[in-house]
Each structure stands twice: as structure tokens, then as C-alpha cells.
Amino acid sequence: MSNSWWEIKIDCTADLEENIFWRLSEFGCKGMSTQQQGKEILISAYIPQTQVKLLEISDLSLQLEDDANEIGSPLPVTRCNLIDEEDWSSSWKQHWQPQPIGDRLLINPAWLEVPKETDRIILQLDPGVAFGTGTHATTQLCLEALEMRLQPGTASTIADLGCGSGILSTAAFLLGAKQIYAVDNDPLAVKATGENRDLNGIPAPNLVVELGSIEHLRAMLPEPVDGFVCNILADVIIQLAPSMSALVKPKGWAILSGVLSSQVADVSHVLEQHGWTVGTVWNRLEWSCINLKYK
Numbered sequence: 001m002s003n004s005w006w007e008i009k010i011d012c013t014a015d016l017e018e019n020i021f022w023r024l025s026e027f028g029c030k031g032m033s034t035q036q037q038g039k040e041i042l043i044s045a046y047i048p049q050t051q052v053k054l055l056e057i058s059d060l061s062l063q064l065e066d067d068a069n070e071i072g073s074p075l076p077v078t079r080c081n082l083i084d085e086e087d088w089s090s091s092w093k094q095h096w097q098p099q100p101i102g103d104r105l106l107i108n109p110a111w112l113e114v115p116k117e118t119d120r121i122i123l124q125l126d127p128g129v130a131f132g133t134g135t136h137a138t139t140q141l142c143l144e145a146l147e148m149r150l151q152p153g154t155a156s157t158i159a160d161l162g163c164g165s166g167i168l169s170t171a172a173f174l175l176g177a178k179q180i181y182a183v184d185n186d187p188l189a190v191k192a193t194g195e196n197r198d199l200n201g202i203p204a205p206n207l208v209v210e211l212g213s214i215e216h217l218r219a220m221l222p223e224p225v226d227g228f229v230c231n232i233l234a235d236v237i238i239q240l241a242p243s244m245s246a247l248v249k250p251k252g253w254a255i256l257s258g259v260l261s262s263q264v265a266d267v268s269h270v271l272e273q274h275g276w277t278v279g280t281v282w283n284r285l286e287w288s289c290i291n292l293k294y295k
């Protein structure tokens with residue numbers, strides 16, 4: 001079968017979500033998503049067949065069990081099967097509907113008709129295999145925080161670290177930002193962001209997206225930006241924290257998510273040591289979004 005993907009499905013308790021997301025992204029998975037199933041959650045993730053062997057997925061599953069054992073959580077159950085790329089695209093697309101977020105945005109799957117009866121700003125999205133459909137709590141929190149920051153007429157400059165599908169960068173432009181710089185260390189995310197920029201008619205010079213992480217992002221900026229958004233996991237945010245202040249102007253702002261509510265104190269502490277002040281913390285499910293100002 002050409003273009004086959006391993007579909008990895010993990011039934012687990014919500015307290016394991018962050019660790020499992022981290023393990024899966026380290027493993028090289030794309031298109032990770034979470035569905036609530038009663039008290040438990042189902043995490044789905046995809047990785048090209050050519051990239052890993054079944055034995056490696058078994059090792060991953062044992063690793064996830066060890067992690068759960070360590071914190072006394074019920075053991076996650078991992079299943080996997082091979083699917084064709086087209087089957088995957090068509091199956092999940094059926095379940096994804098237009099979604100209003102905050103007061104001003106409507107995320108519309110690119111393959112559906114554009115809704116006419118709405119006064120919301122329509123963001124057309126085809127995430128491909130990149131993270132960021134707008135269904136995850138962390139993406140929603142970042143979108144709502146961007147809406148708060150980008151009042152009409154502010155014409156801000158923005159950086160997006162870990163842009164995934166480009167949903168936050170695209171939203172930032174549609175909400176009034178004039179210039180966005182985005183990076184991701186996954187080439188598929190860079191491709192998806194460029195495609196979603198074009199899909200929404202955003203001129204390429206206004207949303208520049210490149211492969212890389214924070215150092216590359218800093219090198220891309222002609223001058224520090226007004227604010228940046230970063231929806232990656234807490235461990236990565238802590239690791240990148242020392243370099244974050246160089247991205248923004250004095251009194252610049254940051255929106256950080258991908259952080260579990262239980263990790264807010266640790267993440268905030270590290271950022272405060274690097275000159276940031278925590279303004280507000282917004283919570284949804286077990287996730288948080290930290291809004292910060294630089295001195």
C-alpha cells in the first residue's frame with residue numbers, strides 16, 4: 001500500500017494526555033487529536049508507515065505504561081493499524097464541522113461551503129496532518145487570547161512559535177495583525193501553514209513561515225514584534241523560556257499554552273525569572289493559557 005500511515009489510538013485517563021502527547025510528538029507522530037469518551041479520553045495520532053516499525057510502536061506502548069505506573073494512573077491501552085492516507089483524510093473530515101470560537105471567529109473546514117449567514121470572520125482551514133484544527137482546548141484558548149489582544153486597528157506584528165496548521169497565524173492576520181512570522185520544526189506544518197495562508201487570501205509577505213525553532217524565528221524578525229503566541233508543551237516552553245524575551249519589544253506580550261493547569265506555577269516561575277509578568281491564566285478542561293507581559 002503506498003502512502004500508508006500507522007494510526008495509533010490510545011485509551012487513557014485525562015491526566016496522562018500531556019505526557020502521551022509529548023511521547024507521541026517525540027516519536028514523530030502527526031495530526032494528533034483528543035476526543036472525550038465519558039470519563040476517559042481517546043488520543044489518535046498518525047505516523048508514516050515508512051518511518052517506524054511495529055516493534056517500535058510496541059516499545060512506545062510499554063513506555064506509556066511505565067509512565068502511567070510511575071504516577072499511579074490506570075494503564076493506557078494502545079492500538080494501532082495501517083490506513084491509507086486517503087481513508088484517513090476522508091474519515092476524520094466527516095466529523096469536523098464549522099466551529100465558532102470567541103466572539104469574532106468561525107473556523108470553517110476548507111472542504112465545506114463557506115457559511116453565508118454569519119457576521120463572524122471566517123477562517124478557512126485544511127490542517128492536513130499538522131496539529132491545529134481548533135478543536136483542541138489549547139488552540140481555542142490561544143485564539144480567544146489573540147482576539148483579546150488584537151482589537152481592530154491595532155495593526156500589530158506577531159510571531160507564532162510552533163505554528164502547526166497555521167491556525168493562530170491565520171487568525172491573527174484576520175483579526176487585524178499586519179505582519180506575522182511563523183516557524184515550526186516540522187516541515188509538514190510549514191507546508192500546511194503556507195497552504196492555509198493562501199486559502200485565506202493572505203499575501204505571502206504578510207505571513208512568512210519557515211522551518212525552524214526559536215533561534216531561527218529570532219533571526220527572521222527585522223525587529224522585535226509586539227507579541228508572540230506559542231502553543232507547545234510545558235517542557236518545551238520551559239526549555240525555550242530564556243530566549244523568548246528577545247522576540248518582543250519592551251512591554252511586549254506573550255500567549256503561551258500547551259500547559260496543563262497543574263504546570264502553570266512551574267512555567268510561570270521560569271518565565272518570571274526571565275523578566276515576564278503573568279497577567280491572566282485562562283483554563284479549559286485540564287489545560288491553561290498564560291497571558292504575559294515583558295518588562
Ligand SMILES: C[S@@+](CC[C@H](N)C(=O)[O-])C[C@H]1O[C@@H](n2cnc3c(N)ncnc32)[C@H](O)[C@@H]1O
Pocket residue numbers: 130131132133134138139142161162163164165166167168183184185186189212213214231232233236258
Ligand atoms: C500543539 S501544536 C500547536 C499548533 C498550533 N499552533 C495550534 O495552536 O493549534 C505544537 C506545534 O509545535 C511544533 N513544535 C514542537 N516543538 C517545537 C520547537 N521546539 N520549535 C518549533 N516548533 C515546535 C510541533 O511540530 C507542532 O506543530
